[in-house]
Amino acid sequence: MNMRSRLQDSILSWRDAHLGGFLARLPRQRDKVRGLLLGTRARYGLVFTVLVYVLLIVIGFVYLFPLLFMLITSLKSPGDLLNPMVQWVPSELYVGNYVKAFRVLDYPSTLLSSILVSVVPSVIQTIVCSLVGYGLARYRFPGKHLIFALILATFIIPPQNTIIPQMLTYRQLGLLGTIWAMILPALGGQGFRSAVFILIFYQAFLSLPQVLEEAARLDGASEMTIFARIAVPAAIPAYIVSVIFSTVWYWNETYLTVVFLEGGIQTLPMQLSKFVQAYENLYPPGTVNILDRLNEAVKLSGTFLNILPLLLIYFVLQRWFVESVERTGIAGE
Amino acid sequence: MKSPGRPRFSLRHRTRQALQGYAFVAIWIVGFAFFTLVPLVQTFRYSLNQVIVSATGVEETFVAWQNYTQALFTDPTFVELLIEYAIETAVSVPIILIFSMIIALFLNLKLPFKGIFRTVFFLPVVITSGPVIRELVSQGATSLPQVAQSPVVLEFLAQLPPVLRGPAEYLMTSFILILWFSGVQILIYLASLQKIDRSIYEAAAIDGASAWQSFWKITLPSLSATNVVVAIYTIITLSHFSENKVVRYIYSQTYDIKGGIGYASAMSFLYFGALLIILVAAYLALQSRVRKT
Structure with missing residues (x-):
């Protein structure tokens, strides 16, 4: 012991x-x-951080998979397509598919009309929605709740419930197939997803301090002057977000464009949706050799050419895209 | 000098303000009347008629509810597509909600390079259009790589009862597509996450709550209103998408000799009704959860 x-x-x-x-x-x-x-x-632990990054990278890869698949397949030569050994790395950089797709899509002309058909209505829609948003944010008037409810309704009502009478009217007026069929609804604040943009501007103008406007009002400025000289410059970010988004949405919207523009203006997505037919017009199936037959690589080249302008816009302006939702205040409704 | 408190002045001021407000909103009211209300009523009238469009004009023959009964009881395709649409929406919406919430929670952490991931997850919003999606789906690029074609999965699908097979197959072939519809939703969740007061988390941590508990007791309840917004946004985006099967069928019938504008209009209203039912169902489901917590 x-x-x-x-x-x-x-x-x-x-x-x-x-x-x-x-x-x-x-x-x-x-x-x-x-x-x-x-x-x-x-601070977060190493295990946790690594886990989050691994998850994000895996999900990010799954997310981008269709794009990678599209890009790689579009660069495959007809030989590579038939070769089962070639899956992810084409044996050569083959741009022949792009040359064909470029011709089939009639790229310069459809690109130009796509830009026209998306930018013009988008700018008009933005201006109109900003006026409406300003009116809703800055003035008190009876029936405002009803107007909000109706704005929400325009967001919910499916386009096919209102599009046919419009189409027939435009047909009667001879506006079908022209850009006016896209401009007129935008002019009335009924463009593609106008409700979202009205909400963006409502939120933007609501958050501006009212002091400057009151000072201008005391100095005898008219309401329109106050709007144009004080409110608009202060809400420039909302305008940028609205124009960008509206342009992209108009670009991608095919239901409206197909009904309103078919037979007239050809946009890129419209031309893409009849790619097979257009291809066979250019390269009739019986007459071309086997390597020039339509294959998935050419189709995907066309698809990639279709989204290329959008990708460029996105990578240049991505800050505005991702900040947009925070600006709208949709989350805080 | 007049004092602003006097009732006469304030009444006049209020009237003037209202008139100015109406002036700003007027363009929308006119637009709503011409491009939404009138066409909506007109479409409803078409749905009660047999409509034939000729070079000279539009001919209508009143047929009462015949277009509706045809869509619901005679046309086998429409009801089938409508049911498929309802099931696919019921499958997609919860996936999109949960997925975008999880990604938003990740992106809300203080991690370097999270901006890159935010850019990646928002990318599909910019490039999603009907024809692009159609090409990608037809090339099999929207299914999970190597998963959808594997024999195990095909075997498993074959074993499922027919009721579950449809949704499961849809899930397999369009999994990435479903995720692609989460871009805006992720940002909506991110914006609401950033609005939650940090001091609540600090108070909870001082009281000994773990991160896991804070998530269930603070984060999730704070997002309940956002869930409703995101669900409604998702349902509407999916339902209006031009590659939606019902939308495509209605479009094809519009220009069809057998169907025509009257029939397509009737289907549009039935579809609209189905959309409203789904919206209300989603709203009630999420709302009841709000009350419980």
């Missing part, structure tokens, strides 16, 4: 003398490693 306790004492004193500092530090060291791996209140 005595022996043992003396032994213990000596071991303990030896330990304190030689390892004391280390052992005392050990729990703290352990906490540090634990904190590094699993996180502390102040």
Whole structure:
């Protein structure tokens, strides 16, 4: 007993003398490693961070998979397409598909009309929606709730419930197939997803301080002057977001364009949707050799040419795209 | 000098303000009347008629509800497509909601390079158009790589009862497509996450709540209103999409000799009704959850 306790004492004193500092530090060291791996209140742990990044990268890859698939397939030569060994890396950079797709899509002309058909209604829609949003945000009048309800209704009502009478009217007026069929609804604040843009501007104008406007009003400025000189410059970001989004949505909208423009203006997505037919007009199936037959690589080249302008816009202006939703205040409704 | 508190002045001021407000909104009211209300009523009238469009004009023959009964009881395709649409929406909306919420939670963390991921997840919003999606689907680019074609999955699908097989197959072939519809939703969730007061989390942490508990007790309840907004936005986007099967069928019938504008209009209204039912169902489902928490 005595022996043992003396032994213990000596071991303990030896330990304190030689390892004391280390052992005392050990729990703290352990906490540090634990904190590094699993996180502390102040920062995320390594395990957690790595896990999140792995998940994000995997999901991001799945997300981009269709685009990668499209890009790679579109660069495959007819030989590569038939070769089962070639899956992800084409044996050569073959641009022949793009040359064909370029011709089939009639690219310069359809690109130009796509730009026209998306930018012009988008600018008009933006101007009109900003006026309406300003009116709703800055003035008190009876029936405002009803107007909000109706704006929401225009967002919900499917386009096919209102499009046919419009189409017949335009047909009667000889406007079918012209850009006026797209401009007129936008002019009345009934363009493609106008409700969203009215809400964007409502939110933007609501958050502006009213002091400047009141000062201008006291100085005798008219309401229109106040809107144009004070409110509009302060809401420039909302205008940019609105024009960009509206342009992209008009570009991608095919239901309206097919009904209103078919037989007249040809946009890129419209031409893409009858790609097979257009291809066979240019390269009649019986007359071309087997390598010039329509294959998925040519189709996907056409698809890629179709989204290329949008991709360029997106990468140049992406800040505006991703910040847009925060600006709209949709989340805070 | 007049004092603004006097009732006469304030009444006049209020009237003037109302008139100015109407002046700003007038263009929308006129537009609504001409491009939404009148066409909507007109479409409804067409739906009660047999409509023949000729070079000279539009001929209508009144047939009462015949177009509707034809769509619901005679046409086998329409009802089938409508049911398919309802099932696909019921499958997609929860997936989109949960997926976009998870991604938003990740992107709300303080991590370097999260901007890159935000850019990636929003990209589909910019490029999604009907013809592009149709090409990608027809090339099999929207199914999970290597998963949808694997023999295990095909075997599994064959074992499922027919009721579940449809949705499961849809899930397999269009999984990426469903995720592609989450771009705007992720940003809506991100915006609401950023609005949650940080001090609530700090208070909870001081009381000993773990991150997991904070998520269920603070984050999720704070997002309940956002869930409703996101669900409604998602349902409408999916239903209006030009590649939607019902939309395509209605479009094809519009120019069909057998169908025609009257029949297409009737189907449009039936579709609109189905959309409203789905919206109300989603609203009630999410609203009841709001009350519980």
